[in-house]
Amino acid sequence: MSTSDGIENTPHGDAAELQAVETLHKKYQAMLTQLAGVLVGMDEVIEQVMIAILCKGHCILQGMPGLAKTLLVSSTAQLMHLTFRRIQFTPDLMPSDITGTDVLEEDRTTGKRVFRFVPGPLFGNVILADEINRTPPKTQSALLEAMQERQLTIGGETFALPDPFFVMATQNPIEQEGTYTLPEAQLDRFLFMIHVGYPGQQDEIEICKRATTEYRFETETVLTADDVHLMQKLVRRVPVADHVYEFAVKLVRMTRPEEKLLPDALAEMIQWGAGPRAGIFLLLAAKARAILHKRHHATTDDVAAVAIPVLRHRIIRTFNAEAAGVSTDQIVTKLLAKLRGGVAVNHRPKAIAR
Numbered sequence: 001m002s003t004s005d006g007i008e009n010t011p012h013g014d015a016a017e018l019q020a021v022e023t024l025h026k027k028y029q030a031m032l033t034q035l036a037g038v039l040v041g042m043d044e045v046i047e048q049v050m051i052a053i054l055c056k057g058h059c060i061l062q063g064m065p066g067l068a069k070t071l072l073v074s075s076t077a078q079l080m081h082l083t084f085r086r087i088q089f090t091p092d093l094m095p096s097d098i099t100g101t102d103v104l105e106e107d108r109t110t111g112k113r114v115f116r117f118v119p120g121p122l123f124g125n126v127i128l129a130d131e132i133n134r135t136p137p138k139t140q141s142a143l144l145e146a147m148q149e150r151q152l153t154i155g156g157e158t159f160a161l162p163d164p165f166f167v168m169a170t171q172n173p174i175e176q177e178g179t180y181t182l183p184e185a186q187l188d189r190f191l192f193m194i195h196v197g198y199p200g201q202q203d204e205i206e207i208c209k210r211a212t213t214e215y216r217f218e219t220e221t222v223l224t225a226d227d228v229h230l231m232q233k234l235v236r237r238v239p240v241a242d243h244v245y246e247f248a249v250k251l252v253r254m255t256r257p258e259e260k261l262l263p264d265a266l267a268e269m270i271q272w273g274a275g276p277r278a279g280i281f282l283l284l285a286a287k288a289r290a291i292l293h294k295r296h297h298a299t300t301d302d303v304a305a306v307a308i309p310v311l312r313h314r315i316i317r318t319f320n321a322e323a324a325g326v327s328t329d330q331i332v333t334k335l336l337a338k339l340r341g342g343v344a345v346n347h348r349p350k351a352i353a354r
Helices: 014-036 043-054 067-081 096-098 135-147 201-211 225-236 242-253 275-290 300-311 319-324 328-339
Strands: 057-063 086-087 099-104 111-120 126-130 151-154 157-160 168-171 190-195 270-272
Touching: 014 043, 014 225, 043 057, 043 067, 043 168, 043 190, 043 225, 043 275, 043 300, 057 067, 067 086, 067 126, 067 168, 096 135, 096 151, 099 151, 099 168, 111 151, 111 157, 135 151, 135 168, 135 225, 157 328, 190 275, 190 300, 201 275, 225 275, 242 275, 242 328, 300 328
Parallel strands: 057 168, 057 190, 086 126, 126 168
Antiparallel strands: 099 111, 151 157
């Protein structure tokens, strides 16, 4: 399979792999150029969203209202020529509102009444689950099946969802009245929890200039669904050395109090650590990041760079940590420093308490 833009399902081999990585990197740079015309100062967030897409993963974007989370997701879907669906989650939202339902209609040829299934908004490629924590558990459980199985069971019948399929959920980090906490099993299905912070001063000035003038930017399609499929396959073929596997697994195991690997300063800070899925996601995300940085091998630096968004929603803090104002981001940063022999990590975004 191939596309007119040059991404091909080439046979395995060093030359072919390097060429595929080069092509993917060019596509990524083209996407950054296009998104720069729509968004300002979100390079780190964009990279994390792209990594999630390459890993066939879902992510939560957590940040205050008005930080262009919806615009980022819709623009990314447009650049990849994928179907975009936005669902506003509310307390009265029912499972059938997002999955679809059977409607009774009359067959004009026979005169009989028959049921016809009308697909809901989950039948799309990129699903924006806006304020996901505002809907009750019954509706969240319907979303969980879609995320994990990429299918929906309705009335005893199973429907396959479009491929590719990504859930990009948003959460407000401070407004908790009238919300439902996402269960740990559902949180664990998200590859990343991405922190969307405030823009810098110059970026905010540029945002105001664009929003208060007649500024317009027409985006152009950069990728297709076939390109995305091939890029996802390429991620799986990125080689990882044994010491990188050991680094990722050791980091995950350090988060578990029963392993007795925590530094003394963190011994009373973690109640529950991350499960094996965290290690899998760390390594997949490290592979995807390596490709985006034009490398065909993942390193411990790649693992460290994605550690915070992978682990921040998988570590359950103790009351002591909450009382002391210690966030999961700070805990992961200290674990990385300990694992690397006390050397601080330079890939840490602004900390946000869970």
